[in-house]
Amino acid sequence: MSLLLARQNLELAGELEIKRSRFITRIRRVSSADEARALVSDCRAEFPDARHHCSAFVVSVPGAQPLQHSSDDGEPSGTAGRPMLDVLTGADLTDVAAVVVRYFGGTLLGTGGLVRTYTDAVAGTLAGAAVVQRVPYVRARVALMHSVAGKVEADLRAAGYEIADVRYEASRVQLEVAVESLDSFNTALAELTSGAASATDAGEIWAEEPAGTL
Numbered sequence: 001m002s003l004l005l006a007r008q009n010l011e012l013a014g015e016l017e018i019k020r021s022r023f024i025t026r027i028r029r030v031s032s033a034d035e036a037r038a039l040v041s042d043c044r045a046e047f048p049d050a051r052h053h054c055s056a057f058v059v060s061v062p063g064a065q066p067l068q069h070s071s072d073d074g075e076p077s078g079t080a081g082r083p084m085l086d087v088l089t090g091a092d093l094t095d096v097a098a099v100v101v102r103y104f105g106g107t108l109l110g111t112g113g114l115v116r117t118y119t120d121a122v123a124g125t126l127a128g129a130a131v132v133q134r135v136p137y138v139r140a141r142v143a144l145m146h147s148v149a150g151k152v153e154a155d156l157r158a159a160g161y162e163i164a165d166v167r168y169e170a171s172r173v174q175l176e177v178a179v180e181s182l183d184s185f186n187t188a189l190a191e192l193t194s195g196a197a198s199a200t201d202a203g204e205i206w207a208e209e210p211a212g213t214l
Contacts, residue, residue: 002060002094003211005029006130014125018117020105024050025125027098033059033067036097040071043099050101054118056085057097066094075102079114087122091214093131098122132208137178139164140185140199148193149173155192161185164205178207 005012005027014025026043030036036057043053056070068089070081084098100121109117144152146168153175157163165176177199179185186198 002066003092003131003133003214004095004208005093006132006208006210009129012125012129014121016117016121016124017105018113019107019109021107021109021117022101022103022105023117023121024101024103025098025121026101027096027122027125030057030059030095030097033057033069036069039097039099043101047101047103049103051104052080052102053099054080054084054102055097055099056081056088056122058085058088058094060094075114075118076111079111080118083115083119084122087119087126091126093126098125126214129214131211131214133211134206135209137162137180137205137207138182138185139202139205140177140179140182141202142175142177142189142197142199144173144175144197146173148196149175152189152193152197156189159188159192162207164207176202176205178205 010029012027016023024047026039028039036059040053040055052073052075054071054073054075059067061067068085070085072080084100088096088098100118153163153166156177162178163175164178167174182199182201189197189199
Protein backbone atom coordinates (compact mmCIF):
# COMPACT_ATOMS: atom_id res chain seq x y z
CA MET A 1 0.00 0.00 0.00
CA SER A 2 1.40 3.38 -1.00
CA LEU A 3 0.67 6.47 1.07
CA LEU A 4 0.59 10.13 0.15
CA LEU A 5 0.90 13.26 2.22
CA ALA A 6 -2.60 14.50 3.05
CA ARG A 7 -3.69 17.77 1.49
CA GLN A 8 -3.55 19.63 4.81
CA ASN A 9 0.24 19.14 4.87
CA LEU A 10 1.28 19.27 1.21
CA GLU A 11 4.61 20.81 2.24
CA LEU A 12 6.53 20.21 5.45
CA ALA A 13 9.56 21.99 6.90
CA GLY A 14 12.11 21.13 9.57
CA GLU A 15 15.59 22.04 10.77
CA LEU A 16 18.42 20.38 12.69
CA GLU A 17 21.73 21.75 13.96
CA ILE A 18 24.54 19.23 14.41
CA LYS A 19 28.02 20.44 15.41
CA ARG A 20 27.20 23.92 14.07
CA SER A 21 26.06 22.58 10.68
CA ARG A 22 22.47 23.54 9.83
CA PHE A 23 20.27 20.99 8.05
CA ILE A 24 17.09 22.57 6.65
CA THR A 25 14.47 20.14 5.33
CA ARG A 26 11.66 20.70 2.87
CA ILE A 27 9.26 17.87 1.94
CA ARG A 28 6.51 18.33 -0.64
CA ARG A 29 3.79 16.23 -2.19
CA VAL A 30 4.34 16.11 -5.97
CA SER A 31 2.72 14.51 -8.99
CA SER A 32 5.69 14.24 -11.37
CA ALA A 33 9.48 14.15 -11.54
CA ASP A 34 9.40 17.72 -12.86
CA GLU A 35 7.53 18.86 -9.75
CA ALA A 36 10.06 17.03 -7.59
CA ARG A 37 12.94 18.78 -9.36
CA ALA A 38 11.10 22.07 -8.91
CA LEU A 39 11.41 21.63 -5.14
CA VAL A 40 15.18 21.36 -5.54
CA SER A 41 15.19 24.54 -7.65
CA ASP A 42 13.06 26.34 -5.08
CA CYS A 43 15.44 25.38 -2.29
CA ARG A 44 18.47 26.47 -4.30
CA ALA A 45 16.78 29.83 -4.86
CA GLU A 46 15.80 30.17 -1.19
CA PHE A 47 19.22 29.08 0.15
CA PRO A 48 21.67 30.03 -2.62
CA ASP A 49 24.70 30.20 -0.32
CA ALA A 50 24.30 26.70 1.17
CA ARG A 51 27.00 24.15 0.38
CA HIS A 52 24.68 21.19 -0.32
CA HIS A 53 21.10 20.74 -1.54
CA CYS A 54 20.63 16.97 -1.20
CA SER A 55 17.44 15.42 -2.51
CA ALA A 56 15.30 12.33 -2.96
CA PHE A 57 11.94 11.65 -4.51
CA VAL A 58 9.46 8.86 -5.27
CA VAL A 59 6.91 9.38 -8.05
CA SER A 60 4.22 6.88 -9.04
CA VAL A 61 4.04 5.67 -12.65
CA PRO A 62 0.73 4.13 -13.83
CA GLY A 63 1.21 0.46 -14.66
CA ALA A 64 4.89 0.44 -13.69
CA GLN A 65 7.23 0.63 -10.71
CA PRO A 66 7.57 4.05 -9.05
CA LEU A 67 10.35 6.33 -10.26
CA GLN A 68 12.95 6.83 -7.53
CA HIS A 69 15.86 9.25 -7.51
CA SER A 70 18.37 10.60 -5.01
CA SER A 71 21.29 13.02 -5.06
CA ASP A 72 24.14 13.55 -2.57
CA ASP A 73 24.96 16.94 -4.16
CA GLY A 74 28.61 16.89 -3.17
CA GLU A 75 28.35 14.98 0.09
CA PRO A 76 30.29 11.67 0.20
CA SER A 77 28.58 9.06 -1.96
CA GLY A 78 25.68 7.31 -0.26
CA THR A 79 25.62 9.51 2.85
CA ALA A 80 22.73 11.87 2.03
CA GLY A 81 20.39 11.20 -0.89
CA ARG A 82 20.12 7.45 -0.41
CA PRO A 83 19.37 7.63 3.34
CA MET A 84 16.73 10.27 2.57
CA LEU A 85 15.19 8.01 -0.08
CA ASP A 86 15.23 5.08 2.34
CA VAL A 87 13.11 7.10 4.79
CA LEU A 88 10.55 7.92 2.09
CA THR A 89 10.29 4.34 0.86
CA GLY A 90 10.38 2.94 4.38
CA ALA A 91 7.30 5.00 5.18
CA ASP A 92 5.60 3.62 2.02
CA LEU A 93 5.29 7.15 0.64
CA THR A 94 4.87 7.93 -3.02
CA ASP A 95 4.49 11.16 -5.00
CA VAL A 96 6.79 12.91 -2.54
CA ALA A 97 10.04 14.85 -2.77
CA ALA A 98 12.50 15.81 -0.03
CA VAL A 99 15.39 18.26 0.01
CA VAL A 100 17.85 18.75 2.86
CA VAL A 101 19.92 21.92 2.62
CA ARG A 102 23.19 21.93 4.55
CA TYR A 103 25.13 24.92 5.80
CA PHE A 104 28.53 23.53 6.78
CA GLY A 105 29.58 24.44 10.32
CA GLY A 106 33.27 23.66 10.03
CA THR A 107 33.28 20.25 11.76
CA LEU A 108 33.28 17.03 9.76
CA LEU A 109 30.59 14.57 10.81
CA GLY A 110 32.04 11.45 9.19
CA THR A 111 30.11 9.14 6.90
CA GLY A 112 28.14 7.53 9.72
CA GLY A 113 27.25 10.89 11.19
CA LEU A 114 26.06 12.18 7.83
CA VAL A 115 23.88 9.12 7.22
CA ARG A 116 22.28 9.50 10.65
CA THR A 117 21.74 13.22 10.27
CA TYR A 118 20.19 13.12 6.80
CA THR A 119 18.01 10.22 7.93
CA ASP A 120 16.91 12.09 11.05
CA ALA A 121 16.30 15.30 9.10
CA VAL A 122 13.72 13.65 6.84
CA ALA A 123 12.23 11.29 9.43
CA GLY A 124 11.84 14.08 11.95
CA THR A 125 10.13 16.37 9.48
CA LEU A 126 7.70 13.61 8.48
CA ALA A 127 6.90 12.60 12.07
CA GLY A 128 3.22 13.14 12.81
CA ALA A 129 2.30 14.09 9.24
CA ALA A 130 -1.20 13.07 8.15
CA VAL A 131 -1.29 10.64 5.23
CA VAL A 132 -3.90 9.23 2.87
CA GLN A 133 -4.20 6.19 0.63
CA ARG A 134 -5.70 6.04 -2.84
CA VAL A 135 -8.67 3.67 -3.14
CA PRO A 136 -10.37 2.71 -6.45
CA TYR A 137 -14.05 3.57 -6.81
CA VAL A 138 -16.64 3.49 -9.58
CA ARG A 139 -17.11 6.85 -11.30
CA ALA A 140 -20.90 7.23 -11.37
CA ARG A 141 -22.18 9.85 -13.81
CA VAL A 142 -25.56 11.52 -13.24
CA ALA A 143 -27.32 13.93 -15.65
CA LEU A 144 -29.69 16.35 -13.90
CA MET A 145 -31.91 19.27 -14.79
CA HIS A 146 -30.53 22.64 -13.66
CA SER A 147 -33.56 23.15 -11.43
CA VAL A 148 -32.77 20.16 -9.20
CA ALA A 149 -29.01 19.75 -9.58
CA GLY A 150 -28.07 21.95 -6.63
CA LYS A 151 -30.36 20.14 -4.20
CA VAL A 152 -29.32 16.68 -5.39
CA GLU A 153 -25.65 17.58 -5.10
CA ALA A 154 -26.19 18.91 -1.57
CA ASP A 155 -28.17 15.82 -0.57
CA LEU A 156 -25.45 13.52 -1.91
CA ARG A 157 -22.74 15.37 -0.02
CA ALA A 158 -24.85 15.25 3.14
CA ALA A 159 -25.20 11.49 2.67
CA GLY A 160 -21.41 11.16 2.62
CA TYR A 161 -20.78 10.76 -1.11
CA GLU A 162 -17.67 12.31 -2.66
CA ILE A 163 -18.52 14.52 -5.64
CA ALA A 164 -15.63 14.12 -8.07
CA ASP A 165 -16.75 16.62 -10.69
CA VAL A 166 -19.61 19.00 -11.55
CA ARG A 167 -20.08 20.23 -15.12
CA TYR A 168 -22.72 22.78 -16.07
CA GLU A 169 -23.90 22.33 -19.65
CA ALA A 170 -26.56 24.18 -21.66
CA SER A 171 -29.37 21.71 -21.03
CA ARG A 172 -28.23 19.83 -17.92
CA VAL A 173 -25.72 19.42 -15.13
CA GLN A 174 -23.38 16.43 -15.07
CA LEU A 175 -22.37 15.12 -11.65
CA GLU A 176 -19.64 12.53 -11.22
CA VAL A 177 -19.62 10.69 -7.91
CA ALA A 178 -17.11 8.22 -6.46
CA VAL A 179 -19.08 5.15 -5.30
CA GLU A 180 -18.27 1.62 -4.17
CA SER A 181 -21.23 0.04 -5.97
CA LEU A 182 -23.19 1.50 -8.87
CA ASP A 183 -26.27 -0.58 -7.99
CA SER A 184 -26.32 0.59 -4.37
CA PHE A 185 -25.75 4.19 -5.45
CA ASN A 186 -28.62 4.05 -7.92
CA THR A 187 -30.90 2.77 -5.16
CA ALA A 188 -29.93 5.74 -2.96
CA LEU A 189 -30.20 8.16 -5.89
CA ALA A 190 -33.70 6.92 -6.72
CA GLU A 191 -34.78 7.64 -3.16
CA LEU A 192 -33.30 11.13 -3.25
CA THR A 193 -34.89 12.04 -6.58
CA SER A 194 -38.12 10.02 -6.36
CA GLY A 195 -36.87 7.86 -9.20
CA ALA A 196 -36.19 10.79 -11.54
CA ALA A 197 -32.44 10.18 -11.94
CA SER A 198 -30.07 7.26 -12.38
CA ALA A 199 -26.31 6.95 -12.80
CA THR A 200 -24.17 5.27 -15.43
CA ASP A 201 -20.72 3.72 -15.07
CA ALA A 202 -18.13 6.21 -16.34
CA GLY A 203 -15.08 4.16 -15.46
CA GLU A 204 -12.74 4.08 -12.47
CA ILE A 205 -11.81 6.92 -10.16
CA TRP A 206 -9.29 7.01 -7.34
CA ALA A 207 -10.36 8.61 -4.08
CA GLU A 208 -8.19 9.54 -1.13
CA GLU A 209 -9.01 8.14 2.30
CA PRO A 210 -7.34 9.08 5.61
CA ALA A 211 -4.68 6.56 6.65
CA GLY A 212 -3.53 7.98 9.97
CA THR A 213 -0.21 9.69 10.62
CA LEU A 214 3.44 8.81 10.19
